[in-house]
Amino acid sequence: MQKYNIPCARSTSFSEYTKAKEYIQQQTPPIVVKADGLAAGKGVTVADSIPQALDALANIMEAKAFGAAGDKVLIEERLSGKEMSCFAFTDGKTVIPMVSACDYKPVYDGDRGPNTGGMGSYSPPHFLNPVLSQTIMETILEPAVKAMAQERRPYQGVLYGGLMISQDGPKVLEFNVRFGDPEAQVTLPLLKTDLVDIMLAVINGNLDQMNIEWNQDACVGVVMASAGYPGSYKTGFPITGLNNLDKDIVVFHAGTRVGSEPGQVLTNGGRVLTVVATGNTIAQAREKVYDNIPRIHFNGCHYRKDIAEMRRS
Numbered sequence: 001m002q003k004y005n006i007p008c009a010r011s012t013s014f015s016e017y018t019k020a021k022e023y024i025q026q027q028t029p030p031i032v033v034k035a036d037g038l039a040a041g042k043g044v045t046v047a048d049s050i051p052q053a054l055d056a057l058a059n060i061m062e063a064k065a066f067g068a069a070g071d072k073v074l075i076e077e078r079l080s081g082k083e084m085s086c087f088a089f090t091d092g093k094t095v096i097p098m099v100s101a102c103d104y105k106p107v108y109d110g111d112r113g114p115n116t117g118g119m120g121s122y123s124p125p126h127f128l129n130p131v132l133s134q135t136i137m138e139t140i141l142e143p144a145v146k147a148m149a150q151e152r153r154p155y156q157g158v159l160y161g162g163l164m165i166s167q168d169g170p171k172v173l174e175f176n177v178r179f180g181d182p183e184a185q186v187t188l189p190l191l192k193t194d195l196v197d198i199m200l201a202v203i204n205g206n207l208d209q210m211n212i213e214w215n216q217d218a219c220v221g222v223v224m225a226s227a228g229y230p231g232s233y234k235t236g237f238p239i240t241g242l243n244n245l246d247k248d249i250v251v252f253h254a255g256t257r258v259g260s261e262p263g264q265v266l267t268n269g270g271r272v273l274t275v276v277a278t279g280n281t282i283a284q285a286r287e288k289v290y291d292n293i294p295r296i297h298f299n300g301c302h303y304r305k306d307i308a309e310m311r312r313s
Protein backbone atom coordinates (compact mmCIF):
# COMPACT_ATOMS: atom_id res chain seq x y z
CA MET A 1 0.00 0.00 0.00
CA GLN A 2 2.89 2.36 0.76
CA LYS A 3 4.45 1.64 -2.63
CA TYR A 4 1.22 2.45 -4.47
CA ASN A 5 0.10 5.34 -2.26
CA ILE A 6 -3.01 3.59 -1.06
CA PRO A 7 -4.06 5.39 2.13
CA CYS A 8 -3.39 3.29 5.23
CA ALA A 9 -1.94 3.60 8.72
CA ARG A 10 1.77 4.50 8.97
CA SER A 11 3.45 1.27 9.90
CA THR A 12 6.82 -0.42 10.23
CA SER A 13 7.50 -4.14 10.17
CA PHE A 14 10.01 -6.04 12.28
CA SER A 15 11.31 -9.57 12.29
CA GLU A 16 13.58 -9.08 15.32
CA TYR A 17 12.04 -8.97 18.76
CA THR A 18 14.60 -6.60 20.31
CA LYS A 19 14.34 -4.08 17.46
CA ALA A 20 10.55 -4.09 17.67
CA LYS A 21 10.74 -3.62 21.43
CA GLU A 22 13.12 -0.65 21.12
CA TYR A 23 10.89 0.93 18.51
CA ILE A 24 7.76 0.59 20.64
CA GLN A 25 9.55 2.16 23.61
CA GLN A 26 10.19 5.26 21.49
CA GLN A 27 6.54 5.68 20.45
CA THR A 28 3.75 7.71 21.99
CA PRO A 29 0.65 5.61 22.69
CA PRO A 30 -1.90 4.63 21.48
CA ILE A 31 -0.22 2.19 19.15
CA VAL A 32 -1.28 -0.92 17.24
CA VAL A 33 0.63 -4.22 17.27
CA LYS A 34 -0.18 -6.81 14.60
CA ALA A 35 1.08 -10.33 14.04
CA ASP A 36 1.93 -10.50 10.32
CA GLY A 37 0.07 -13.70 9.53
CA LEU A 38 -3.08 -15.64 10.30
CA ALA A 39 -4.00 -15.49 13.96
CA ALA A 40 -7.65 -16.56 14.06
CA GLY A 41 -8.76 -12.94 14.36
CA LYS A 42 -6.75 -12.42 17.56
CA GLY A 43 -3.50 -11.05 16.13
CA VAL A 44 -4.26 -7.33 16.51
CA THR A 45 -3.87 -5.33 19.73
CA VAL A 46 -4.87 -1.68 19.84
CA ALA A 47 -2.75 -0.67 22.86
CA ASP A 48 -3.50 2.38 24.98
CA SER A 49 -0.13 2.22 26.74
CA ILE A 50 3.46 1.21 26.00
CA PRO A 51 3.44 -1.68 28.54
CA GLN A 52 0.29 -3.07 26.89
CA ALA A 53 1.96 -2.83 23.46
CA LEU A 54 5.09 -4.55 24.81
CA ASP A 55 2.95 -7.34 26.31
CA ALA A 56 1.26 -7.88 22.97
CA LEU A 57 4.63 -7.92 21.22
CA ALA A 58 6.10 -10.48 23.67
CA ASN A 59 3.01 -12.63 23.27
CA ILE A 60 3.40 -12.63 19.49
CA MET A 61 7.20 -12.82 19.06
CA GLU A 62 8.46 -14.47 22.26
CA ALA A 63 5.64 -16.71 23.45
CA LYS A 64 4.74 -17.38 19.78
CA ALA A 65 1.05 -17.39 20.67
CA PHE A 66 0.20 -17.52 16.96
CA GLY A 67 3.07 -19.75 15.84
CA ALA A 68 4.89 -18.72 12.67
CA ALA A 69 2.45 -15.79 12.21
CA GLY A 70 4.57 -14.17 14.94
CA ASP A 71 7.84 -14.26 12.99
CA LYS A 72 7.05 -10.77 11.81
CA VAL A 73 5.06 -7.93 13.36
CA LEU A 74 3.67 -4.64 12.17
CA ILE A 75 3.69 -1.69 14.52
CA GLU A 76 1.13 0.83 13.37
CA GLU A 77 -0.23 4.24 14.06
CA ARG A 78 -3.72 3.99 15.56
CA LEU A 79 -6.38 5.41 13.28
CA SER A 80 -9.66 6.68 14.60
CA GLY A 81 -13.01 7.19 12.97
CA LYS A 82 -15.88 5.01 11.81
CA GLU A 83 -15.20 1.50 10.56
CA MET A 84 -16.80 -0.07 7.51
CA SER A 85 -16.23 -2.86 5.03
CA CYS A 86 -16.22 -2.15 1.30
CA PHE A 87 -16.37 -4.79 -1.41
CA ALA A 88 -15.76 -5.02 -5.13
CA PHE A 89 -15.91 -7.65 -7.84
CA THR A 90 -12.87 -7.66 -10.08
CA ASP A 91 -11.63 -9.72 -13.00
CA GLY A 92 -8.15 -8.23 -12.52
CA LYS A 93 -8.85 -5.22 -14.76
CA THR A 94 -12.39 -3.95 -14.26
CA VAL A 95 -13.48 -3.12 -10.72
CA ILE A 96 -17.19 -2.96 -9.89
CA PRO A 97 -18.14 -1.91 -6.37
CA MET A 98 -20.65 -3.83 -4.31
CA VAL A 99 -22.75 -2.24 -1.59
CA SER A 100 -20.81 -1.66 1.64
CA ALA A 101 -21.58 -2.79 5.16
CA CYS A 102 -20.74 -2.38 8.84
CA ASP A 103 -20.20 -5.41 11.04
CA TYR A 104 -20.21 -5.96 14.79
CA LYS A 105 -17.46 -8.18 16.18
CA PRO A 106 -17.74 -7.94 19.99
CA VAL A 107 -20.23 -10.30 21.58
CA TYR A 108 -22.20 -7.81 23.73
CA ASP A 109 -24.17 -4.61 23.13
CA GLY A 110 -22.12 -1.42 23.03
CA ASP A 111 -19.17 -3.34 21.55
CA ARG A 112 -18.30 -4.88 24.90
CA GLY A 113 -16.89 -8.35 25.57
CA PRO A 114 -14.62 -10.58 23.53
CA ASN A 115 -14.55 -10.57 19.75
CA THR A 116 -16.51 -13.13 17.76
CA GLY A 117 -16.77 -14.14 14.12
CA GLY A 118 -19.42 -11.40 13.86
CA MET A 119 -22.70 -10.84 15.72
CA GLY A 120 -24.51 -8.94 12.98
CA SER A 121 -24.21 -6.33 10.29
CA TYR A 122 -26.13 -3.88 8.17
CA SER A 123 -25.93 -2.30 4.74
CA PRO A 124 -25.36 0.40 3.62
CA PRO A 125 -23.36 2.20 6.36
CA HIS A 126 -25.50 5.14 7.56
CA PHE A 127 -22.59 7.60 7.16
CA LEU A 128 -21.79 6.58 3.58
CA ASN A 129 -22.49 9.13 0.85
CA PRO A 130 -21.77 9.23 -2.90
CA VAL A 131 -18.60 11.33 -2.45
CA LEU A 132 -17.15 8.90 0.10
CA SER A 133 -18.07 5.92 -2.12
CA GLN A 134 -16.29 7.51 -5.02
CA THR A 135 -13.20 8.30 -2.92
CA ILE A 136 -13.07 4.67 -1.78
CA MET A 137 -13.23 3.48 -5.39
CA GLU A 138 -10.65 5.94 -6.70
CA THR A 139 -8.13 5.89 -3.89
CA ILE A 140 -8.43 2.31 -2.60
CA LEU A 141 -10.23 -0.36 -4.63
CA GLU A 142 -9.12 0.61 -8.14
CA PRO A 143 -5.48 1.35 -7.19
CA ALA A 144 -5.24 -1.94 -5.24
CA VAL A 145 -6.43 -4.01 -8.21
CA LYS A 146 -4.11 -2.09 -10.54
CA ALA A 147 -1.17 -2.53 -8.15
CA MET A 148 -1.65 -6.30 -7.96
CA ALA A 149 -1.73 -6.48 -11.78
CA GLN A 150 1.44 -4.38 -11.97
CA GLU A 151 3.12 -6.70 -9.46
CA ARG A 152 2.24 -9.54 -11.85
CA ARG A 153 -0.15 -11.01 -9.32
CA PRO A 154 -3.47 -10.05 -10.88
CA TYR A 155 -6.41 -10.72 -8.60
CA GLN A 156 -9.77 -12.04 -9.70
CA GLY A 157 -12.59 -12.36 -7.21
CA VAL A 158 -14.14 -10.39 -4.40
CA LEU A 159 -11.86 -7.78 -2.85
CA TYR A 160 -12.79 -6.74 0.67
CA GLY A 161 -11.36 -3.58 2.22
CA GLY A 162 -11.61 -3.12 5.97
CA LEU A 163 -11.62 0.67 6.27
CA MET A 164 -11.36 3.36 8.89
CA ILE A 165 -13.07 6.57 7.78
CA SER A 166 -10.66 8.99 9.42
CA GLN A 167 -10.72 12.76 9.37
CA ASP A 168 -8.28 12.62 6.45
CA GLY A 169 -10.57 10.30 4.53
CA PRO A 170 -10.86 6.52 4.17
CA LYS A 171 -7.81 4.44 5.10
CA VAL A 172 -7.24 0.70 4.77
CA LEU A 173 -6.92 -1.40 7.94
CA GLU A 174 -6.75 -4.68 6.06
CA PHE A 175 -7.69 -6.41 2.83
CA ASN A 176 -9.42 -9.76 2.69
CA VAL A 177 -9.89 -11.74 -0.50
CA ARG A 178 -13.42 -13.03 0.04
CA PHE A 179 -16.86 -11.88 1.07
CA GLY A 180 -17.09 -10.92 4.72
CA ASP A 181 -19.14 -12.94 7.15
CA PRO A 182 -21.66 -11.72 8.27
CA GLU A 183 -21.50 -8.85 5.76
CA ALA A 184 -22.32 -11.14 2.81
CA GLN A 185 -25.65 -11.87 4.46
CA VAL A 186 -26.72 -8.21 4.26
CA THR A 187 -25.16 -7.35 0.90
CA LEU A 188 -26.07 -10.28 -1.34
CA PRO A 189 -29.83 -9.97 -0.61
CA LEU A 190 -29.58 -6.50 -2.22
CA LEU A 191 -28.01 -7.87 -5.41
CA LYS A 192 -30.48 -7.92 -8.30
CA THR A 193 -28.12 -9.37 -10.93
CA ASP A 194 -27.51 -13.13 -10.93
CA LEU A 195 -24.39 -13.81 -8.83
CA VAL A 196 -23.41 -16.74 -11.07
CA ASP A 197 -23.29 -14.47 -14.12
CA ILE A 198 -21.02 -12.08 -12.21
CA MET A 199 -18.74 -14.91 -11.08
CA LEU A 200 -18.45 -16.21 -14.64
CA ALA A 201 -17.51 -12.72 -15.86
CA VAL A 202 -14.91 -12.49 -13.06
CA ILE A 203 -13.40 -15.81 -14.17
CA ASN A 204 -13.62 -15.11 -17.90
CA GLY A 205 -12.23 -11.58 -17.63
CA ASN A 206 -15.21 -9.81 -19.18
CA LEU A 207 -16.57 -7.98 -16.17
CA ASP A 208 -16.51 -4.78 -18.26
CA GLN A 209 -19.50 -6.16 -20.14
CA MET A 210 -21.57 -6.73 -17.00
CA ASN A 211 -24.17 -4.33 -15.73
CA ILE A 212 -24.53 -5.11 -12.04
CA GLU A 213 -27.68 -3.86 -10.39
CA TRP A 214 -28.38 -3.35 -6.71
CA ASN A 215 -31.55 -2.82 -4.85
CA GLN A 216 -31.54 0.59 -3.11
CA ASP A 217 -33.00 -0.84 0.09
CA ALA A 218 -31.29 -1.31 3.44
CA CYS A 219 -30.60 -4.68 5.00
CA VAL A 220 -30.01 -5.69 8.62
CA GLY A 221 -28.80 -9.07 9.91
CA VAL A 222 -28.63 -10.23 13.52
CA VAL A 223 -26.80 -13.39 14.62
CA MET A 224 -28.38 -15.70 17.20
CA ALA A 225 -25.66 -17.52 19.15
CA SER A 226 -25.38 -20.38 21.64
CA ALA A 227 -24.96 -19.71 25.37
CA GLY A 228 -21.25 -19.41 26.13
CA TYR A 229 -20.17 -18.38 22.62
CA PRO A 230 -17.46 -17.19 21.76
CA GLY A 231 -16.21 -19.41 24.59
CA SER A 232 -17.29 -23.03 24.96
CA TYR A 233 -20.93 -23.93 24.35
CA LYS A 234 -23.26 -26.94 24.11
CA THR A 235 -25.14 -27.97 20.98
CA GLY A 236 -28.09 -30.18 20.07
CA PHE A 237 -30.91 -27.96 21.35
CA PRO A 238 -34.13 -27.84 19.28
CA ILE A 239 -34.79 -24.54 17.49
CA THR A 240 -38.45 -23.49 17.44
CA GLY A 241 -40.33 -20.73 15.64
CA LEU A 242 -38.59 -20.89 12.27
CA ASN A 243 -41.97 -21.40 10.56
CA ASN A 244 -43.55 -18.49 12.37
CA LEU A 245 -41.64 -15.65 10.65
CA ASP A 246 -42.85 -12.94 8.29
CA LYS A 247 -42.59 -14.02 4.66
CA ASP A 248 -39.81 -11.62 3.64
CA ILE A 249 -37.46 -12.61 6.49
CA VAL A 250 -34.43 -14.65 5.46
CA VAL A 251 -32.75 -16.97 7.95
CA PHE A 252 -29.20 -18.08 7.15
CA HIS A 253 -28.33 -21.32 8.90
CA ALA A 254 -24.73 -21.59 10.11
CA GLY A 255 -24.49 -23.85 13.16
CA THR A 256 -27.61 -25.97 12.69
CA ARG A 257 -28.41 -29.57 11.76
CA VAL A 258 -31.47 -31.66 11.06
CA GLY A 259 -32.88 -33.50 14.10
CA SER A 260 -34.38 -37.00 14.27
CA GLU A 261 -38.02 -35.86 14.42
CA PRO A 262 -39.73 -34.68 11.20
CA GLY A 263 -38.96 -31.03 10.52
CA GLN A 264 -36.80 -30.69 13.60
CA VAL A 265 -33.79 -28.36 13.49
CA LEU A 266 -31.09 -28.49 16.20
CA THR A 267 -28.30 -26.12 17.18
CA ASN A 268 -24.89 -27.29 16.02
CA GLY A 269 -22.42 -24.43 16.52
CA GLY A 270 -21.57 -21.18 18.28
CA ARG A 271 -23.13 -18.84 15.79
CA VAL A 272 -26.34 -20.70 15.06
CA LEU A 273 -28.17 -18.54 12.53
CA THR A 274 -28.56 -15.02 11.16
CA VAL A 275 -31.96 -13.39 10.81
CA VAL A 276 -32.02 -10.89 7.92
CA ALA A 277 -34.62 -8.31 6.90
CA THR A 278 -34.71 -5.81 4.06
CA GLY A 279 -36.54 -2.47 4.23
CA ASN A 280 -36.76 0.95 2.62
CA THR A 281 -34.60 2.36 5.41
CA ILE A 282 -32.15 0.93 7.94
CA ALA A 283 -34.65 1.74 10.71
CA GLN A 284 -37.40 -0.19 8.95
CA ALA A 285 -35.20 -3.24 8.29
CA ARG A 286 -34.01 -3.13 11.87
CA GLU A 287 -37.54 -3.04 13.23
CA LYS A 288 -38.52 -6.07 11.13
CA VAL A 289 -35.52 -8.10 12.33
CA TYR A 290 -36.12 -7.38 15.98
CA ASP A 291 -39.83 -8.03 15.58
CA ASN A 292 -39.14 -11.52 14.20
CA ILE A 293 -36.20 -12.65 16.33
CA PRO A 294 -38.18 -13.25 19.57
CA ARG A 295 -40.30 -15.80 17.66
CA ILE A 296 -37.23 -18.01 17.27
CA HIS A 297 -36.05 -19.84 20.34
CA PHE A 298 -33.45 -22.34 21.48
CA ASN A 299 -31.99 -23.09 24.88
CA GLY A 300 -29.58 -20.32 25.96
CA CYS A 301 -29.79 -18.29 22.75
CA HIS A 302 -28.38 -14.77 22.84
CA TYR A 303 -28.04 -11.95 20.33
CA ARG A 304 -27.10 -8.28 20.24
CA LYS A 305 -29.94 -5.79 20.61
CA ASP A 306 -28.05 -2.84 19.10
CA ILE A 307 -27.25 -3.95 15.56
CA ALA A 308 -27.76 -1.02 13.14
CA GLU A 309 -28.76 1.26 15.98
CA MET A 310 -27.98 4.76 14.72
CA ARG A 311 -26.69 6.11 18.02
CA ARG A 312 -23.62 3.93 17.46
CA SER A 313 -20.60 6.17 16.86
Ligand SMILES: Nc1ncnc2c1ncn2[C@@H]1O[C@H](COP(=O)(O)OP(=O)(O)O)[C@@H](O)[C@H]1O
Residues within 6 Å of the ligand: 009, 032, 040, 041, 042, 043, 044, 046, 076, 077, 078, 079, 080, 083, 162, 173, 174
Ligand atom coordinates in the same frame (compact mmCIF):
# COMPACT_ATOMS: atom_id res chain seq x y z
N1 LIG B 1 -4.17 0.96 12.62
C1 LIG B 1 -5.29 0.75 13.31
N2 LIG B 1 -5.86 1.76 14.00
C2 LIG B 1 -6.99 1.57 14.74
N3 LIG B 1 -7.62 0.38 14.84
C3 LIG B 1 -7.10 -0.67 14.18
C4 LIG B 1 -5.91 -0.54 13.39
N4 LIG B 1 -5.65 -1.76 12.84
C5 LIG B 1 -6.61 -2.57 13.29
N5 LIG B 1 -7.49 -1.95 14.09
C6 LIG B 1 -8.69 -2.51 14.78
O1 LIG B 1 -8.48 -3.89 15.00
C7 LIG B 1 -9.48 -4.67 14.31
C8 LIG B 1 -8.84 -5.93 13.74
O2 LIG B 1 -7.83 -5.59 12.82
P1 LIG B 1 -7.79 -6.23 11.36
O3 LIG B 1 -6.62 -5.63 10.67
O4 LIG B 1 -9.13 -6.08 10.75
O5 LIG B 1 -7.44 -7.74 11.67
P2 LIG B 1 -8.25 -9.12 11.54
O6 LIG B 1 -7.49 -9.87 10.51
O7 LIG B 1 -8.13 -9.71 12.90
O8 LIG B 1 -9.65 -8.81 11.11
C9 LIG B 1 -10.04 -3.73 13.25
O9 LIG B 1 -11.36 -4.07 12.91
C10 LIG B 1 -9.92 -2.37 13.94
O10 LIG B 1 -11.03 -2.15 14.81
Ligand SMILES: [Mg+2]
Residues within 6 Å of the ligand: 162, 174
Ligand atom coordinates in the same frame (compact mmCIF):
# COMPACT_ATOMS: atom_id res chain seq x y z
MG1 LIG C 1 -10.79 -7.40 10.32
